[in-house]
Amino acid sequence: MSGDEWVIGIIGGSGLYAIDALEDAQWIAVKSPWGEPSDEILCGRIGRVQVRFLPRHGRGHRVLPGKLNARANIDALKRAGATDILAISAVGSLSEALPPGRFVAVDQFIDQTKGRASSFFDTGFVAHVSMGDPVCQRLSRFAVEAVRAAGGEASESATYLAMEGPQFSSRAESKLYRSWGAEVIGMTGMPEAKLAREAELPYALLAMVTDWDSWRDSAAAVDVSEIIAQMQANASLARKTVEAFCNALPATRSPSPIDTALDDSVITNPDMFDPELVARLDCVAGRLFARADEN
Numbered sequence: 001m002s003g004d005e006w007v008i009g010i011i012g013g014s015g016l017y018a019i020d021a022l023e024d025a026q027w028i029a030v031k032s033p034w035g036e037p038s039d040e041i042l043c044g045r046i047g048r049v050q051v052r053f054l055p056r057h058g059r060g061h062r063v064l065p066g067k068l069n070a071r072a073n074i075d076a077l078k079r080a081g082a083t084d085i086l087a088i089s090a091v092g093s094l095s096e097a098l099p100p101g102r103f104v105a106v107d108q109f110i111d112q113t114k115g116r117a118s119s120f121f122d123t124g125f126v127a128h129v130s131m132g133d134p135v136c137q138r139l140s141r142f143a144v145e146a147v148r149a150a151g152g153e154a155s156e157s158a159t160y161l162a163m164e165g166p167q168f169s170s171r172a173e174s175k176l177y178r179s180w181g182a183e184v185i186g187m188t189g190m191p192e193a194k195l196a197r198e199a200e201l202p203y204a205l206l207a208m209v210t211d212w213d214s215w216r217d218s219a220a221a222v223d224v225s226e227i228i229a230q231m232q233a234n235a236s237l238a239r240k241t242v243e244a245f246c247n248a249l250p251a252t253r254s255p256s257p258i259d260t261a262l263d264d265s266v267i268t269n270p271d272m273f274d275p276e277l278v279a280r281l282d283c284v285a286g287r288l289f290a291r292a293d294e295n
C-alpha cells in the first residue's frame, strides 16, 4: 500500500457488528502485544477504500464497556493497516437539541471512566500527547456529510461524557453532567479516543442518539429495551453512512498533523527507554524508533 492511501478503521458500536457492503471481506485474527482485541477484524474494501472493521463489543456483544481492551483494539487496527479511525457509538442525549435518531460528530470529551488502562505509555517511555482537540476535524466533517448523503440528520458537534457503567446514570448524575455542559453520554468513547491519539491515528466519533438519558423528570428513566429499539431503527442509516463516508473520501490521503502526534510529546531520554515497553510499542510508536535507529 502506498503512503497516500486511506485505510479506514471502523469501530462498530452497539448494534453494528458487521458491514455487509464490504467487498472481498474476510475476518482476520490480529495478534496484539496489548492482549486480546474484542474480536477478529473484518478486512475488505468499499469501492477503492480499504476498510478494517472491528465490532467494539465483539460479535454477539460479549464484552462489557469497562472490560474492553481498548489498547489491544487500537493497536490491532493500526497493525491491520488502519491510517484513520471512524468510531460509531450509541449514546444517550443530555440536550434538547439532540433527539433520539439524530447522529452527531463528537468534538469534546469529559472522561469519568474509572480504572481503565488509558495509556500505551508507562515507566521507561513517558509521552504526553495533546487532547485539547481530541478528534480529527477532517474525518468528522466527512462523517457528518456522509450521514446527510445517506438521508439522515447529523449535528456537527457535541461534548461526550464517558461514564464507567455498565449501569445507566441516576437522575441526579444525568442532571449534573448536563450542568457541566455534556450533551451526549456513553460508556466507550474514553479511553478509546486518547489511545488513538497516542497511536497517531486520526479519530472521529460518530454518535447515534438512542435515548434521552434520565434527566427529564416527567419521562421514564432510560432502559436498554428503548435503546435497542432505537439502535435497530438507526442501524440501516449507520451502514449507509459508512458506505457514503468511504465513497466520498478524496482519492489520495494528504497527511494529518495527528500522524505525527508523538513528535515533541516524548519526554524520556532515549538512553532510559525500557526495551520491553519499546518492543510492545512497535506498532503504536514504531515510527519514532525507526527514526532513532537511522540516527
Ligand SMILES: CSC[C@H]1O[C@H](OP(=O)(O)O)[C@H](O)[C@@H]1O
Binding pocket: 012, 013, 014, 015, 056, 057, 065, 088, 089, 090, 091, 186, 187, 188, 189, 224, 227
Ligand atoms: C446498549 S446500551 C449501552 C452501551 O451502548 C454504548 O455502546 P457503544 O458506545 O459501543 O455503541 C454505550 O457506550 C454502552 O456500552
Ligand SMILES: Nc1ncnc2[nH]cnc12
Binding pocket: 090, 091, 092, 093, 163, 168, 169, 185, 186, 187, 210, 211, 212, 213, 214, 222, 227
Ligand atoms: N443513556 C445512556 N447512557 C450511557 N450509555 C448509553 N448508550 C446509549 N444510551 C446511553
